[in-house]
Amino acid sequence: MLSWVPPQRSSPILNLPSDKASWASPSAFSSQPFLPYGSRRKWIAQKHYRSIVLKSVLAKVKNPPSPTPETLVKESHKYFDEVVITVRAGDGGHGAILGLPNQKDPSKSQGKFGKDKTEKRTSFKRDFDGSLILPVGGHGGDVVIYADESKDTLLEFHKKSRYNAKRGGNVDAMGVLSSQLHNGLAAPALCIPVPLGTVVKQKRGKLLADLAHPGDEVVVARGGQGGISLLEMPKHRRKKVMTVTTNIMRDESDKVLVYGQPGEEVSLQLILRVVADVGLVGLPNAGKSTLLAAITLAKPDIADYPFTTLMPNLGRLDGDPSLGAGQFSSEATLADLPGLIEGAHLGKGLGRNFLRHLRRTRLLVHVVDAAAEDPVRDYRTVKEELRMYNPDYLERPYIVVLNKIDIPEAMERLPNLTEEIQRIGSDKVDLETGTTSETADFPLARNEDQGDNNIPREKKAKEIEEYPQPIAVVGVSVL
Numbered sequence: 328m329l330s331w332v333p334p335q336r337s338s339p340i341l342n343l344p345s346d347k348a349s350w351a352s353p354s355a356f357s358s359q360p361f362l363p364y365g366s367r368r369k370w371i372a373q374k375h376y377r378s379i380v381l382k383s384v385l386a387k388v389k390n391p392p393s394p395t396p397e398t399l400v401k402e403s404h405k406y407f408d409e410v411v412i413t414v415r416a417g418d419g420g421h422g423a424i425l426g427l428p429n430q431k432d433p434s435k436s437q438g439k440f441g442k443d444k445t446e447k448r449t450s451f452k453r454d455f456d457g458s459l460i461l462p463v464g465g466h467g468g469d470v471v472i473y474a475d476e477s478k479d480t481l482l483e484f485h486k487k488s489r490y491n492a493k494r495g496g497n498v499d500a501m502g503v504l505s506s507q508l509h510n511g512l513a514a515p516a517l518c519i520p521v522p523l524g525t526v527v528k529q530k531r532g533k534l535l536a537d538l539a540h541p542g543d544e545v546v547v548a549r550g551g552q553g554g555i556s557l558l559e560m561p562k563h564r565r566k567k568v569m570t571v572t573t574n575i576m577r578d579e580s581d582k583v584l585v586y587g588q589p590g591e592e593v594s595l596q597l598i599l600r601v602v603a604d605v606g607l608v609g610l611p612n613a614g615k616s617t618l619l620a621a622i623t624l625a626k627p628d629i630a631d632y633p634f635t636t637l638m639p640n641l642g643r644l645d646g647d648p649s650l651g652a653g654q655f656s657s658e659a660t661l662a663d664l665p666g667l668i669e670g671a672h673l674g675k676g677l678g679r680n681f682l683r684h685l686r687r688t689r690l691l692v693h694v695v696d697a698a699a700e701d702p703v704r705d706y707r708t709v710k711e712e713l714r715m716y717n718p719d720y721l722e723r724p725y726i727v728v729l730n731k732i733d734i735p736e737a738m739e740r741l742p743n744l745t746e747e748i749q750r751i752g753s754d755k756v757d758l759e760t761g762t763t764s765e766t767a768d769f770p771l772a773r774n775e776d777q778g779d780n781n782i783p784r785e786k787k788a789k790e791i792e793e794y795p796q797p798i799a800v801v802g803v804s805v806l
């Protein structure tokens with residue numbers, strides 16, 4: 328019968344340090360001999376040893392050494408809506424230097440009567456005029472940027488900012504012209520999806536495209552052309568072959584024609600301008616995201632602290648067909664923009680970058696917290712920021728939403744607030760400038776990205792009171 332015999336106490340199984348506290352250190356075990364499995368006690372010791380080592384490793388992972396000032400690397404701010412990328416189209420594939428089959432080994436091609444039979448028998452690809460068609464290297468892949476509805480931000484381009492298309496295939500030849508030879512394979516275009524509303528510009532250069540609609544695309548870099556193939560001929564035979572092709576290699580310098588041309592490489596600036604019909608603006612915490620979530624299916628981050636919204640949230644408002652063919656039956660996309668604060672146009676808070684997303688909107692909704700200390704001042708602050716950034720924004724039709732009227736204090740002030748806000752602005756609405764179309768937007772676009780310094784002074788000098796009054800002032804409670 329087999330029985331388990333405990334090992335002698337004297338046999339050292341695991342030389343654990345007497346001080347238990349130091350077990351946590353893996354170094355305490357580094358000098359332990361290899362422990363074969365076999366006895367129960369050994370097995371327990373092994374298990375114990377493993378769990379201690381595991382714990383100490385986990386502890387290291389959980390509490391990484393605190394970085395010293397030297398090891399701290401400052402990470403640059405990443406804008407979800409602006410990025411610079413470099414793209415390179417594929418190089419063209421190489422052609423080949425070929426010889427005519429009979430030229431390689433004349434002895435083999437001699438017929439019975441010394442005639443060159445191979446030349447007669449071999450059929451080459453020929454053009455309609457009888458000239459030889461020589462294979463060419465494959466075209467390098469173009470780089471295409473296209474608007475994709477499933478994309479929301481440009482953030483992923485911060486992780487990967489370089490894109491290379493594939494090169495064209497080489498002419499796969501063994502050095503001899505034959506009818507079996509094919510052109511090198513053309514490389515597929517590299518298609519890069521970007522969110523709807525992305526503007527593609529050359530880095531600090533001209534506007535290439537505004538990809539505002541699904542499927543819009545632009546070729547930003549062209550692939551290189553494939554190299555041609557040349558026939559290598561001894562001088563005395565060239566004249567004869569020249570009648571069927573001009574691609575004859577005369578000297579070494581001609582080889583350059585065989586190489587595929589390099590693909591274009593460009594640095595591009597991608598700028599996202601949200602495509603929305605309605606833009607929700609207001610101070611941080613005014614309740615913009617809550618309002619968007621209440622009237623659409625959007626699920627923005629909502630919290631009781633400023634700047635919960637770090638990038639525009641989009642929501643789709645379905646029209647109500649029961650209203651008939653009237654103006655309220657159309658669908659609309661709403662964008663909730665991150666909270667503006669005083670000085671945003673100078674870069675304060677989350678800065679001015681978000682203001683560009685108002686560019687395509689046709690209607691603005693000012694969300695004002697009616698329970699705030701001074702809602703009228705808040706409303707003016709936002710209007711002032713818009714005016715400083717782009718006075719055109721104040722000429723667009725807008726609605727003021729006095730929010731949070733479930734709070735008794737807000738409810739009490741509502742009538743006065745409504746009246747006071749309604750009075751701010753001129754009642755003469757210039758319908759010509761009131762609605763800014765996307766096309767009319769573009770001359771301003773150039774200014775805006777560079778800081779709007781080119782906006783005429785007289786426009787900026789206009790007081791808020793001189794811009795149109797709101798279409799409506801409404802009190803709401805999302806809760």
Ligand SMILES: Nc1nc2c(ncn2[C@@H]2O[C@H](COP(=O)(O)OP(=O)(O)OP(=O)(O)O)[C@@H](O)[C@H]2O)c(=O)[nH]1
Nearest residue numbers: 611612613614615616617633634635636666731805
């Ligand atoms: N009582 C009350 N609270 C509201 C109402 N609407 C929003 N809130 C609260 O106001 C706070 C801010 O709401 P958000 O929707 O995150 O505000 P926001 O304007 O999007 O804020 P930012 O992301 O900073 O621009 C949240 O705690 C909401 O619950 C409302 O109608 N009544």
